[in-house]
Amino acid sequence: MFASNLISKGFTTGYFLILFLILAATNWMFEIMKWRSLVSTIESIDFKTALKQSLAALTVSLATPNRIGDYGAKALFFEREKRKRVLLLNFYSNGIQLLTTIIFGTVGLFYFLMEYEVVYSPKAIIGLGIGIFIILILGYFLRKKELLVKGFSIEKTFRYFQKFSNILKFKIFLLSILRYLVFSGMFYGLLLFFGAEITLSTALALIFAMYLLVSIVPSIFIFDVVVRGGIAVWLFSFAGVSDLTVLSTVLVMWILNFVIPSIIGSYFVLSYQPVTQ
Numbered sequence: 001m002f003a004s005n006l007i008s009k010g011f012t013t014g015y016f017l018i019l020f021l022i023l024a025a026t027n028w029m030f031e032i033m034k035w036r037s038l039v040s041t042i043e044s045i046d047f048k049t050a051l052k053q054s055l056a057a058l059t060v061s062l063a064t065p066n067r068i069g070d071y072g073a074k075a076l077f078f079e080r081e082k083r084k085r086v087l088l089l090n091f092y093s094n095g096i097q098l099l100t101t102i103i104f105g106t107v108g109l110f111y112f113l114m115e116y117e118v119v120y121s122p123k124a125i126i127g128l129g130i131g132i133f134i135i136l137i138l139g140y141f142l143r144k145k146e147l148l149v150k151g152f153s154i155e156k157t158f159r160y161f162q163k164f165s166n167i168l169k170f171k172i173f174l175l176s177i178l179r180y181l182v183f184s185g186m187f188y189g190l191l192l193f194f195g196a197e198i199t200l201s202t203a204l205a206l207i208f209a210m211y212l213l214v215s216i217v218p219s220i221f222i223f224d225v226v227v228r229g230g231i232a233v234w235l236f237s238f239a240g241v242s243d244l245t246v247l248s249t250v251l252v253m254w255i256l257n258f259v260i261p262s263i264i265g266s267y268f269v270l271s272y273q274p275v276t277q
Helices: 002-007 012-039 047-061 069-075 080-115 122-141 154-162 166-193 200-215 221-237 243-270
Strands: none
Touching: 012 047, 012 080, 012 166, 012 243, 047 069, 047 243, 069 080, 080 154, 080 166, 080 200, 166 200, 166 243, 200 221, 221 243
16 A cells, blocks of 8 residues: 555655655754764764764664664774763764754643643653652762763763863754754655645644654664554544554655665675774
């Protein structure tokens, strides 16, 4: 049915495919620019090198839960004495992107809960709040412990981030927002392409809520599209969007933003030369 849906669009499919490929490339361009900007704090690299590191790390990380292998993969491109700082830079990059998701996602989730009659358990909400509070308390008492990277406690990690210039911090946050908006706009465009009748405001609210929920559910590459599809179908069902339309959108997003870049990244993985200095 997915293939027949594309075929039914005729020649317009080719034009829209080019548009969506450009958007996917733009999405990754912002991510690569983020990485290059952060790495510039320890060494200068060009855009091509940043692209190589980012796509190779994506390929390696796809077999790990929530792509956590991205950290180790990027670190291997640098000398041993720089690898701890590379891990922290990657943590900062992903942290700011997650913060962007939380900010927009909270707005979207609030709209969703206010607009639609969603059955949820108050006990679950209270339990979530208690869980977050416990994590914050543990973080405070363990702030001087070396939990993530040897030689860097939570306290030292934040002091390291504070050394970044305000211009760099603003640039990373801006690139994270731009990447998020491109990704969300691409999802909305695909919904319309597959025939969804939904307003921009409603679609964006549901997309923002979807990305927030997806970000907190652990998954690996093979099941990632299933998790995303399940959450998206549930959310958009409230707006009357058909399951096929939503699943087609999720599948194309997954192919354009993860499958194709990972195939390109596999070339860089196969041609990888270890840094031993």
